[in-house]
Amino acid sequence: MIGIVMTGFYSRLSQAEVREVGWIYTLVSFTLGWGAGGFFWADALGYAPAGNAVVAVILSFLLTGTVLFSFAAQ
Secondary structure, X not given: OHHXXXXXXXXXXXXXXXXXXXXXXXXXXXXXHHHHHHHHHHHHHOOOOXXXXXXXXXXXXXXXXXXXXXXXXX
16 A cells, blocks of 8 residues: 555656655655565565564655655755
8 A cells, every 4th residue: 555655646746746856765765665565465465474564664664764854854
């Protein structure tokens, strides 16, 4: 859901708004968001070894830290 929600929000942005957000932030946030979502799905479906839910939670916290840092920097 993390990656799907992020993609939905980004699909509504204009090209000028995407440039204002920045490509590095976009790449980092989408990598963390889709990575966390992938680890959650793999854990839920039983494909992931034990401990991957912890990695997904850590990626989710890094994603929120990235958002807080970007807003503070602006």
